[in-house]
Amino acid sequence: MLKVNPNLEKIEVSVIRKIAEACKEYEGGEKTLINLTIGEPDLPQPKEVIDGTIEYMQEEKLGYPQLGGMLELREEIAKYYREKFDVNVTSDEIIVTVGSTEGLSTAIRTIILPGDEVLTPLPVYPGYEPLITLAGAKLVKIDTSSDNFELTVESLKRNMTDKTKAIIVNYPSNPSGVIISEKNRDEILKFAKENHLYIITDEVYSEITFGERHNSFLKDGYRENVILVNGFSKSHSLTGWRIGYIISSKKMKEYLVKVHQYAVTSPSIISQKGALIALKKCQDISSQVEIYKNRAEKVYKKLKDEKIDVIEPKGAIYMFVSLDGITNLDSLEFAKQLLEKEKVAVVPGIAFGMDNYIRISLVKDEEILLEAIDRFIEFIKIR
């Protein structure tokens, strides 16, 4: 009687959001707060996108979008995948979503049932487990630290049971910045096909790689198994626009679109237009990627010079820094003290299932980032 879904008791509002909100009380004062929590690109949104969208708003009706997304946008996404990832995608295999978040939610609601188990490598983006929990299923987190933080078939085999329904992967990884090798990607695809497992692949950082090519799990021959989620928040800094997409098999799309339709009707038509312009006119984001790459290299070097153990990022916009040998505090307490004493806000690794790490977002100018690292180093020396 007047009870809510009991699975909700097991779900918390995002730790990252909480830390970000807690930052507010440290604003002002002599020392400036450096907030490196939220994974929100600081680079500007493309002017072409804003200008073109404004023009569209002045000229068009802005009525209900087509079910599943604007055809022109879906065609452009399909073309992008055909050209960039050499995979035979068509517009009827795509749904335009309210950011990659809605894509993940829709994918999980479509395939995951109570009692199912879903395998994922650690460290893990904290947006997956609540959706799995809400579906009454269980996220099984796989330690990958001895595999250079890449998921391998061997580790999948060790964790698979007769309840295993799907694998969630997120490369380039938030928070580790790791990219999966072609070999591991291919072996995992083969394993999923042989064992009739779904792969939900969150590739929202696919455009931000520092030299090595991103190996997409969307690959011909394995399309029945794979649901890909991507979006424009990271590649084009369009966070507030809430626009992304799902690519699946055509058959799977017919199921996904039912969940999508009754969950949101569609994303904003304004945001869909913005995404279309981003793909048509601003596809080359190499200068933005170069900025993230430089930041990553500088921060990495500075940490390494101090003998601090940190995963070298090959993509995405984060540094995942080990606390081993630095502190005996848990990551939340460490992050709190760092915030309190040095006014540097980072996300405790426990948010990603690894309590001996912190995540630093590379979303400030280099100078500010390096100042934050100086303070971090100062903090761990004093303690």
Place this chain on the structure above:
Amino acid sequence: MLKVNPNLEKIEVSVIRKIAEACKEYEGGEKTLINLTIGEPDLPQPKEVIDGTIEYMQEEKLGYPQLGGMLELREEIAKYYREKFDVNVTSDEIIVTVGSTEGLSTAIRTIILPGDEVLTPLPVYPGYEPLITLAGAKLVKIDTSSDNFELTVESLKRNMTDKTKAIIVNYPSNPSGVIISEKNRDEILKFAKENHLYIITDEVYSEITFGERHNSFLKDGYRENVILVNGFSKSHSLTGWRIGYIISSKKMKEYLVKVHQYAVTSPSIISQKGALIALKKCQDISSQVEIYKNRAEKVYKKLKDEKIDVIEPKGAIYMFVSLDGITNLDSLEFAKQLLEKEKVAVVPGIAFGMDNYIRISLVKDEEILLEAIDRFIEFIKIR
């Protein structure tokens, strides 16, 4: 293995959408197609909203919105409810959603569990049952034709079981245009409170009433039981912007926001700004309502003059027309033949659970609407 959620086999893509898409093949030719299917206001979006939003896009960062929605927008919604509906709403009882659809989806996912039963009056908006089905629950539809299409406590009592968890109401009603009386509203609230039932109230047509006042289910004294869903698609024609909101108790909001956050992160910040302007600068929509009212009156009179049985709408943007005495065809077949022979597209009543009706959307100029009614009358005379 590689199975999807079996509940999805019971869910279809919206019949309304299908009919609307089927219309396309009847476009062109000597006789113009009159499409009265989708409930999409034809009246223009307020210029202030578009201009103000464009200005915001030129000046602001358009980053991640605040969790649960822009504070200023939530405060404005709260103020609106306090002033217009005399209910003590505060901003921390509101979540801004991706249209009212996401509000419904989030509400249902938060409170409805497998095996639950949810009561709703017929005719029923077709967006509810798929969400209930996906939750593994059952929508129990209550015949209200002998109660002037209002839900009553007596009919609730007849249909309640020990599995009943919630009631979904939608007044002003899509498709019937019926408003619930203050007496019935109050009795239902009392009944829900006494029996520990939730009420999900979809009041997306609350602003469009033809004289009589809309009686909101959001009422002090019953706030723990009620989750209200509303949006800007109908009141301000902002369909493509996908912006709405949920009002609940503060305690309930804490659960709802977990589902909301992991489902969509948030609605577009651009759309949130548009909604804020709509409330601040375009709250008086009386001239738009007058247009719908005139259309409803003219169409109603014309049908009545032909002795056609039709529910007199007191609000919303539809006419629900009885086929009794007109045809022996089911509503889908009738709608198909009407489309084929007279090029008038309407929604078969079966979409709303009543096969002896059709729904006409009042979303064209009066002249076109009356032309459609002429064709409808011609069609039923010839048959």
